[in-house]
Amino acid sequence: MFHVKRPASVRTLCSGLQLAKSSYVSRERGGRQGLRSDSLTCVPTPSLASLPIRRLTLRDLAACADLSEDRGWPREEHKWGFLLTAGKGYGIDDPDGGLVSACVVTEYGPQERPALAAIGMVLVAAQHSRQGVGRRLMRHVVSAMGTTPLTLHATPYGRPLYEELGFKVTGRAEMVCGRFTPGGPQPAVATRAATAEDLSAILRLDEQAFGTDRTHIITRLPAFADQLRVAEEDGRIIGYAAAWPNMDTHVVGPLIARDTSVAQALIASLAAHTDRPLRTDIDVRHTELLVWAKERGLASLAFNSVMTNGITELPGDWSRRFAPVTVAAG
Secondary structure, eight states: OOOOOOOOOHHHHHHSSOOOOOOOOOOOSSSSSTTOOOOOOOOOOOGGSSSSSEEEEEGGGGHHHHHHHHHTTTOOHHHHHHHHHHEEEEEEOOOTSSEEEEEEEEEEEEEOOOOOOEEEEEOGGGGGGEEEHHHHHHHHHHHHTTTOOEEEOOOOOTHHHHHHOEEEEEEEEEEEEEEEOSSOOOOOOEEEEEGGGGGGHHHHHHHHHHOOOOHHHTTTTHHHHHHEEEEEEEEEEEEEEEEEEEEEEEEEEEESSSSSSHHHHHHHHHTTOSSEEEEEEEEEOOOHHHHHHHHHHHHOOOOOOOOEESSSHHHHGGGGGGOSOTTTOO
């Protein structure tokens, strides 16, 4: 049983998801100018280029949430915890406390030779922005991943950096958010809450659509999400979707379905079991689903570029892959 808090207004909730660009004036550090004293030793602040990059753990959860807040994003501690547990976090410590920068990499496929890795949550503290920190961290991560194909969702603001690092745009996703209002013909597809017995069928379906194994993500969904539902036909699972809490919304993802009608049925069933607004990121090639969602109260918020490095397109079957778990994990 989950306690669901009623949100303020959809407008307030969804507008808070827009990227907040911060301007700042750098602080001056060091000793007092124009004064000399044999007893006063000025310790220079280490340059950003000399600060080491290290792996992050769950012990860094609060610092990661602080970094999100610093850039005007929600703290998203629930999502940060999920990503730091399922993937690899990288960060640069600020000598004054907290993090200068952070990102998370989620790998898929065989552990010894991943078939794909998604990069997300790339953040730089406002005080240190536009000083090459994000570029340095990204170069480190790309190098650390070796020949593993990479993917990420880029905002227009971040896209130039990723293009500089060799990423190319291979797709687009549209973020929609709002309070779902049922209307029109109801999907005829049967849906229900998933059970432990459904796991093997969900994993098979997911690997076919996603293109590689992500068992370590799917098996975490029952604890991470408030809802996990499946669509059935003649006793066979033909789709599944989760809804997980983020601020006062429920994010729909992943959304894997045989076709658009199954995806519609899963979204409608998730909406029927929550009083929160829904948010999701839908591949723009699924135009029918986007039109249907907008007719039922979900408004467009933003577009992200889906980018890849090392492959010309994502593996799997895009026609059955409607929305990611989260754009940070692909």
